[in-house]
Amino acid sequence: MARRAVEQELSRERILEAARHLFVTKGYRAISMRSIGQHLGYSHGSLYYHFKExxxxxxxxxxxxxxxxxxxxxxxxxxxxxxxxxxxxxxxxxxxxxxxxxxxxxxxxxxxxxxxxxxxxxxxxxxxxxxxxxxxxxxxxxxxxxxxxxxxxxxxxxxxxxxxxxxxxxxxxxxxxxxxxxxxxxxxxxxxx
CATH class of the missing domain: 1.10.357.10 (Tetracycline Repressor, domain 2)
Incomplete structure (x- = not known):
């Protein structure tokens, strides 16, 4: 049930848009899954429902x-x-x-x-x-x-x-x-x- 709630709130599209912006502005190597999650206001673990790495x-x-x-x-x-x-x-x-x-x-x-x-x-x-x-x-x-x-x-x-x-x-x-x-x-x- 918790996974479904996360999937509904944190869409793949939101993750892609935030990651795209962070990769361009700060560089790929400077960004981690944790920093993308923080940018979105979620734990990095919630990103792993959509992307393995x-x-x-x-x-x-x-x-x-x-x-x-x-x-x-x-x-x-x-x-x-x-x-x-x-x-x-x-x-x-x-x-x-x-x-x-x-x-x-x-x-x-x-x-x-x-x-x-x-x-x-x-x-x-x-x-x-x-x-x-x-x-x-x-x-x-x-x-x-x-x-x-x-x-x-x-x-x-x-x-x-x-x-x-x-x-x-x-x-x-x-x-x-x-x-x-x-x-x-x-x-x-x-x-x-």
Whole structure:
């Protein structure tokens, strides 16, 4: 009965959100299950109903965030072409919007330097990039681009968007705060296509 009460009060989502914030602001190594529990006002034992260890909790955060980003990419992929925006432009804009409006998540996903944490992120980064690159390649025609360009252009676009996000994320600005700069950047990048 006590376990059910804890599960109802302390949801998996609350734990993930608190842990995400603590990992970004204080660093993965500085945070323990005990400190996450204290931050939430619960004993660390109550966290173990949801997660066996800190590494499992971190992996759940990473998976959730990459799943969300891939979902956004698939939404763009499945949209029909329309209006003034190409699919590639919409893809780049969605990537920037996600990064700027989810700064803590983006930092964990793409900006961590901790080798142990990178092991959790590398496969998900690759999965995300593969989807991103496939959408870019679908818009490229083999007659207009060399085989090498079919490989290098998606990577160059990805890295350029990542650099843009990394630059602005330091100031904690949201997408709406710099939308004109986003649009100008994306339009400039897409001239290569």
């Amino acid at each position: 800190k590494a499992e909790l971190f992996y759940a955060i990473v998976m959730e965030d990459f799943d969300h980003l891939c979902f956004l990419f698939r939404e763009v992929k499945d949209q029909p072409e329309h209006g003034e925006w190409s699919k590639v432009e919409l893809l780049l804009i969605e990537f920037i919007r996600f990064g700027l409006d989810n700064a803590h998540q983006y930092e964990i996903m793409f900006m961590t330097r901790d080798e142990e944490l990178l092991s959790y992120c590398r496969a998900e980064q690759a999965r995300c990039f593969d989807l991103f690159a496939s959408i870019i390649r679908q818009s490229m025609t083999a007659s207009d681009h060399t085989r090498e360009e079919m490989n290098t252009i998606p990577l160059s676009l990805f890295l350029s968007i990542h650099g843009f996000i990394s630059y602005y994320i330091q100031d904690r600005v949201g997408y709406d705060d710099i939308k004109p700069a986003v649009v100008a950047h994306v339009k400039t990048l897409c001239r290569v296509l």
